[in-house]
Structures are given as structure tokens and as C-alpha cells.
Amino acid sequence: MATTVITGRDVTFTIGGNNFDAQATSATLIGEMTRETYQTLDGKSFKVTDNNFTFNVEMLADWGATGSLCEILWGVSESAPDTGINTVFTAASGAVFSFQVLPSWPSAGGTAPDAQTVSLSFQVIGVPSEAF
Amino acid sequence: MPNTILDTIRQPLATAFASVAGNVYAYVPEAPMVPFVVMVPDSPYFELETLGKSQIRTKINIVISVAVAYNSNPASLDNLEQLVISVLKVIPAGYAVGTVDKPTVTQVGPSNVLVADIRVSTYYTQTN
Numbered sequence: 001m002a003t004t005v006i007t008g009r010d011v012t013f014t015i016g017g018n019n020f021d022a023q024a025t026s027a028t029l030i031g032e033m034t035r036e037t038y039q040t041l042d043g044k045s046f047k048v049t050d051n052n053f054t055f056n057v058e059m060l061a062d063w064g065a066t067g068s069l070c071e072i073l074w075g076v077s078e079s080a081p082d083t084g085i086n087t088v089f090t091a092a093s094g095a096v097f098s099f100q101v102l103p104s105w106p107s108a109g110g111t112a113p114d115a116q117t118v119s120l121s122f123q124v125i126g127v128p129s130e131a132f
Numbered sequence: 133m134p135n136t137i138l139d140t141i142r143q144p145l146a147t148a149f150a151s152v153a154g155n156v157y158a159y160v161p162e163a164p165m166v167p168f169v170v171m172v173p174d175s176p177y178f179e180l181e182t183l184g185k186s187q188i189r190t191k192i193n194i195v196i197s198v199a200v201a202y203n204s205n206p207a208s209l210d211n212l213e214q215l216v217i218s219v220l221k222v223i224p225a226g227y228a229v230g231t232v233d234k235p236t237v238t239q240v241g242p243s244n245v246l247v248a249d250i251r252v253s254t255y256y257t258q259t260n
Contacts, residue, residue, distance in 0.1 A: 011183045021184030022257065060182070060255070115228050115253075 010092040016085045023069055026058035029089055029097055053124035055101050061116035070106045070118060077103040084125045099128035135259050141192060142171045152218045166245050167200040167215055174251055188258040195249045202237050202244040212246050227252045
């Protein structure tokens with residue numbers, strides 16, 4: 001099998017139907033398992049009792065721009081903080097994850113010489129569904 | 133007409149410098165006249181930082197070279213400092229301004245000029 005390389009440029013995603021390609025510099029979907037360990041007479045036994053996913057996004061701030069994604073995220077955090085937002089994350093063509101995230105406040109401001117950036121860590125509801 | 137980097141990045145930057153006391157060039161001319169302000173590529177020139185491939189979006193690093201005649205050292209440095217400050221004042225929104233490098237003496241044609249480089253960066257999106 002030939003070596004496959006995919007890069008961050010293969011990644012695309014939408015949150016609430018809004019495409020983040022123009023602003024996002026990094027997007028990572030991370031899943032973690034809570035695995036209990038039981039010591040039995042036969043040896044160790046393992047059981048996953050919970051799964052937790054987070055969706056981490058780094059993006060260039062776009063406050064004040066027409067169709068600002070920062071302003072959309074701020075608005076939905078204010079108006080519906082407990083409502084899931086449909087998110088579609090494409091790791092590469094043919095590997096698509098669909099899930100819902102809870103709103104997260106975008107930060108504002110930054111250091112003087114650099115472009116303003118926003119770091120977001122979205123809580124994913126449940127386990128993403130995948131299409132491979 | 134494609135939206136070229138010259139049309140969307142370098143020329144608007146040059147236009148923003150219309151008020152400074154010097155000749156402004158969006159590209160390196162054959163024989164620049166001092167005092168002058170000229171946009172030249174920095175290294176790395178392009179940095180592909182955003183996700184997705186559907187459009188070419190890239191961070192562009194540019195050096196704004198500011199030069200004055202190098203006749204007497206105190207006056208040349210003062211002239212250069214004033215020109216650098218006047219350029220910094222009119223850099224438009226959307227450009228991240230980095231450092232100003234130390235002045236160096238460079239030969240342009242038959243004469244010496246005192247040059248300082250202002251490092252700026254911005255983002256370009258190819259739309260057509």
C-alpha cells in the first residue's frame with residue numbers, strides 16, 4: 001500500500017452551515033474514552049463506560065467583517081448556549097464526520113504585532129457519526 | 133481579470149503611501165529615485181495557513197523598503213527615521229506590522245542610499 005499523506009489543507013468544516021475555510025487555521029476532532037479497569041480472578045478486564053469528544057478550532061478573528069464568524073458564534077452563545085449546532089467535518093475527501101457542538105464564546109483581542117486569533121474548544125454532543 | 137497580488141495587495145499599499153514624502157513603488161523599479169518607498173517580497177513570501185483547498189488563500193509577507201539619500205550620516209538617519217514613521221502612520225488596516233530592521237547603506241545605481249526594511253504581512257484570497 002502506497003503511503004498516504006493528508007494535510008490540514010484537506011480539512012474543511014461547517015458549523016451551523018457556515019463555512020470556516022477562509023478563517024480557520026486548525027481544526028481537530030478529539031475523542032477520549034473513559035475506560036474502567038477491573039481486577040478479576042482471571043486477570044485485568046476493561047470496560048468503556050463513557051466517550052467524550054471535543055472539537056478544537058484555531059482561527060483568525062474576523063470581528064467587524066461582513067458575515068463575521070466570530071459574531072455568529074458570539075450571537076449563538078448568547079441566545080442559545082444549550083442548543084447543539086450541526087457540524088460537518090471533512091478530514092479528507094471521503095472521510096466525513098457529522099455531529100453537534102455546543103456553542104463556545106469566541107475570544108477577542110490579541111497581541112499588537114500579530115493578526116488576532118481565536119481558540120475555540122467545542123463540546124461535542126454524543127459520538128460523531130462517520131461516513132467513510 | 134484575475135485579482136492579482138499586485139492589484140489587491142501591493143498597489144493598494146503603495147496607494148496608501150501617497151501622502152508620504154517620497155517616491156512610492158509597488159514593485160522594484162529599474163532606477164528608484166530617493167527618497168523612496170518600495171514593496172518587495174519577504175521570505176517566506178507565501179504561507180498557506182488556512183484550511184481547505186477550494187480557493188488559494190495565503191498569508192503574504194512583504195518588506196516595505198524605505199530609503200533616503202546617504203550624504204551625511206546624522207541627517208540621513210534623521211530623514212530615514214522621519215520617513216519610516218510617516219510610512220508606519222499610514223499602513224492600512226488588515227496589515228500586521230512586524231519589526232523595522234536596522235538601517236544599512238546600499239548602493240543603488242551610482243549613489244549610496246540608507247535603507248531600512250519594515251516587515252508587514254496580510255492575507256490574499258484568489259477569487260477568480
